[in-house]
Amino acid sequence: MDYDDSATAQELRDRAREFMDEVVLPKERANAAGSVSQETIDELREQAREYDVYAPQISEEHGGMGIALRDVLPLFEEAGRSLLGAPAMRVDAPDEGNMHTLELVGTAAQKEEWLDPLVAGEIRSGFAMTEPAPGGGSDPKMLRTTAEKEDGEWVIDGHKWWTTQGSAADVLLVMARTDEEAHPYAGCSIILVPTDAEGVEIVRDIPHLGQDLMPESHAEIRFDGVCVPEENLLGEENEGFTVAQQRLGPARLTHCMRFSGMADRALDVAKAYMNEREAFGSSLADKQAQRFAIAEAETRLHAARTMVRDAATKLDAGDEARVEVSMSKVFAANVAQETIDLAIQCCGGAGISRDLPLADFYDAVRAFRIVDGADEVHKRTIARAVFEDTDSAEIEAVPRFDG
Ligand SMILES: Cc1cc2nc3c(=O)[nH]c(=O)nc-3n(C[C@H](O)[C@H](O)[C@H](O)COP(=O)(O)OP(=O)(O)OC[C@H]3O[C@@H](n4cnc5c(N)ncnc54)[C@H](O)[C@@H]3O)c2cc1C
Structure with a gap:
């Protein structure tokens, strides 16, 4: 089916199709469920660079190709043809969304510390918003995790679950309430929390439906008086x-x-x-x-x-x-x-x-x-x-x- 995709989008899609057909699909067929290792993904990423389809959505300055969302979408379709496609081209969730956020609102220091290594595939990230009852799920206004400013630090307390890749992540983007008085939508912020910070407890990976080719983990995590520097605020305060x-x-x-x-x-x-x-x-x-x-x-x-x-x-x-x-x-x-x-x-x-x-x-x-x-x-x-x-x-x- 033809769409009104630009020439840039079509060229990118064609290269992605070639990469999928020649490299990714044969690798997929050679692997059984749950058997794909990080080494395999790293090898595929090397090859994605050779096909010029690696991290196209990220700016060149940060290791990508600087292509706009509308033009990059057809490549995402190609990537979806195998569960290995998105991690190979570094367009995989949740890192893809987290990289986008860091690029959009991160400070220069945050980009250097987290964005560049994420794009390079050297580290992983998680987005921790959803909470078990009585916290916030479908209705994020019910969010209960808090972050209070004390002596130049954020002190975070809360309970999250379903943080995809949380147990393997190096950094979490944690949504927390930072102003108890404000309307819930106006009183929350996103804070970058390294997973090795004291007080971060990975309770478990939630057993879940499916044992597919690329097994994904979804973590339950407790934050107990976790302290991170004030400059770990991502974007504006209360604008989470x-x-x-x-x-x-x-x-x-x-x-x-x-x-x-x-x-x-x-x-x-x-x-x-x-x-x-x-x-x-x-x-x-x-x-x-x-x-x-x-x-x-x-x-x-x-x-x-x-x-x-x-x-x-x-x-x-x-x-x-x-x-x-x-x-x-x-x-x-x-x-x-x-x-x-x-x-x-x-x-x-x-x-x-x-x-x-x-x-x-x-x-x-x-x-x-x-x-x-x-x-x-x-x-x-x-x-x-x-x-x-x-x-x-x-x-x-x-x-x-x-x-
Ligand atoms: C595989 C997986 C990965 C995930 N990854 C992440 C992640 O990385 N980070 C993160 O923060 N969260 C993540 N989530 C959580 C996900 O965003 C939530 O599960 C989702 O927002 C629903 O919230 P809940 O589970 O609390 O469901 P609940 O709020 O308990 O809702 C249960 C059901 O009620 C129904 N419902 C809700 N509202 C209404 C309404 N207004 N009218 C009628 N019916 C309604 C819906 O059918 C809904 O499924 C993940 C979840 C899964 C399953």
């Missing part, structure tokens, strides 16, 4: 949610693109299987029920990819595009999940096996309807916007059927 929004908008779209790429490959795998396999006297690809199901999936995937591009164009133009981002996130997540499920169904038993990549994809995709805001939270954002646009005159004009 504004900063988080700047992180989450693009990060949600990059997630959408990775999962769109995953769904696209799932369809390729399914179509290849259906072309080769026969049942009841003809190829599976000739059964009209299956053809309609694939046609429907292709249509919905095209719609998702188009929506993400539209939202990205608006973000690049400086618009917050909250509604467009929410629409893209909720739609793309559901389309990706349904498409991968369909691809498995079309492949029968082979779909469940790990001989094909579909089982890994299935494991990975389910969380997407919850991470970065559950479906319902995004629908709430969309509904609030559309209802506020409906003025009472229009409501009165709606015909009533009282009988």
